[in-house]
Amino acid sequence: MDLIRRTFDPGQPSSQFQSQWEKPGDVFSVLLILGGDVVARALAQLVGSRMTPVAFSFGWVAYAVSAVVVAVGENKLMPLPDTSCEVINAKSGYTRGNTSWIIGRIVRDYDDWKDERVSKHLKIMLDAKDKFDREKENNKEPGSGDKLRYPRKAGLCVSVYKAEEAQAGTPGYDFVYWLGFGTSVLQLGIAAIPCAIFGDWGILLITVVGILLSFVTGSLPQWKEEKWACRNKSDKDVILTKGNGSQHAILILGKGKGFDLEDLATGQLNADDSTLRKTRVALIGLAALWILLLITAAGIKENTWFLLAIGGVGIAQNIFVAGKMRHPDAYGIPLTLVEVIGSPKVMDTLIKVEEKYPYAGTNMVNTFFPGGKLRDHEKTAWNKLENNADERWKMWKESRNNPT
Numbered sequence: 001m002d003l004i005r006r007t008f009d010p011g012q013p014s015s016q017f018q019s020q021w022e023k024p025g026d027v028f029s030v031l032l033i034l035g036g037d038v039v040a041r042a043l044a045q046l047v048g049s050r051m052t053p054v055a056f057s058f059g060w061v062a063y064a065v066s067a068v069v070v071a072v073g074e075n076k077l078m079p080l081p082d083t084s085c086e087v088i089n090a091k092s093g094y095t096r097g098n099t100s101w102i103i104g105r106i107v108r109d110y111d112d113w114k115d116e117r118v119s120k121h122l123k124i125m126l127d128a129k130d131k132f133d134r135e136k137e138n139n140k141e142p143g144s145g146d147k148l149r150y151p152r153k154a155g156l157c158v159s160v161y162k163a164e165e166a167q168a169g170t171p172g173y174d175f176v177y178w179l180g181f182g183t184s185v186l187q188l189g190i191a192a193i194p195c196a197i198f199g200d201w202g203i204l205l206i207t208v209v210g211i212l213l214s215f216v217t218g219s220l221p222q223w224k225e226e227k228w229a230c231r232n233k234s235d236k237d238v239i240l241t242k243g244n245g246s247q248h249a250i251l252i253l254g255k256g257k258g259f260d261l262e263d264l265a266t267g268q269l270n271a272d273d274s275t276l277r278k279t280r281v282a283l284i285g286l287a288a289l290w291i292l293l294l295i296t297a298a299g300i301k302e303n304t305w306f307l308l309a310i311g312g313v314g315i316a317q318n319i320f321v322a323g324k325m326r327h328p329d330a331y332g333i334p335l336t337l338v339e340v341i342g343s344p345k346v347m348d349t350l351i352k353v354e355e356k357y358p359y360a361g362t363n364m365v366n367t368f369f370p371g372g373k374l375r376d377h378e379k380t381a382w383n384k385l386e387n388n389a390d391e392r393w394k395m396w397k398e399s400r401n402n403p404t
Helices: 012-022 027-031 036-046 060-073 101-108 116-140 175-198 202-218 221-227 261-267 273-298 304-323 346-356 362-368 376-387 389-401
Strands: 086-089 095-097 156-163 238-241 248-253 335-343
Touching (some): 036 175, 060 202, 060 273, 086 362, 095 261, 175 304, 238 362, 362 376
Antiparallel strands (some): 156 335
């Protein structure tokens, strides 16, 4: 009967839509539980120092709750890397799968941060491959080589870097880092508008508390322990590569200055349990505070567009930071280019590397030629290098330790 008695009003949806868009209800509290993965990646990018400027945004409540689950169940805070790669000990050939966020991002973003000399050398390699391919096709059918596209990949390019002095917890203070502080100031400015005009201090309170909680969450000591879970002053030489088919391999010479990258590749999963117990307690407390903030924010009915603007500015900063390329210096791993070795033929590159850096070339063969099927002339070349490998290694090590 109630359905029959209700007044037919086709304008009701329009008025409801208008009311919602004028004063969005409960939208901010709903958005606070979305986007936790973005917050996690933004934190992974910036954590390690005493102050971690990841802006207050949508997704923090979801992240805070999931962080408790991960810390209790998996004993870690740092997320796994979003790029897979291999870490090869240049001397022993031992290969590890990488679990370090830092190493993963260094390899993922190499095309962006690589030295200009690497780009120039790669261009020479691509030109050589392009010329070879065109001549090969023209020999089969005149003019057919002109139809070929310029190659996107040519052989293997090995960039040799030397590690400089590194110290855990001292990331580079670049634009990505300082942007968080600027974003927080902007958010406070937006929150101050309804307070100044309408006397509505609730939005300012939510913003201040949200910024404080986000900064405290990112400043837990456990972040530093996991992000740089390795020994320092290492003289190990390691190779970073995405594996077979990749254009680049990065050979990093330790020289007793940098981090032990072989340690770092797996150290993130081996956190100190005593430290984790304290972290779990802190995370549970922070998660409770985030939930209380969510409940409080749900009670705001006026001037909600200002809250949405504050959250929108914050999530924009989070997305930018989570995906932005950073130089290895920003992760506390300063590197200096020594030289570039590359050829349009992968095997030629590996042989050249082996001639100059004993064992380094040999220990990449299984990665780039997993089948192990070599041509006769390749077997001859490798046998010759293998016969005097120890002698070459000693001479190279001595010359490196006692440069003229």
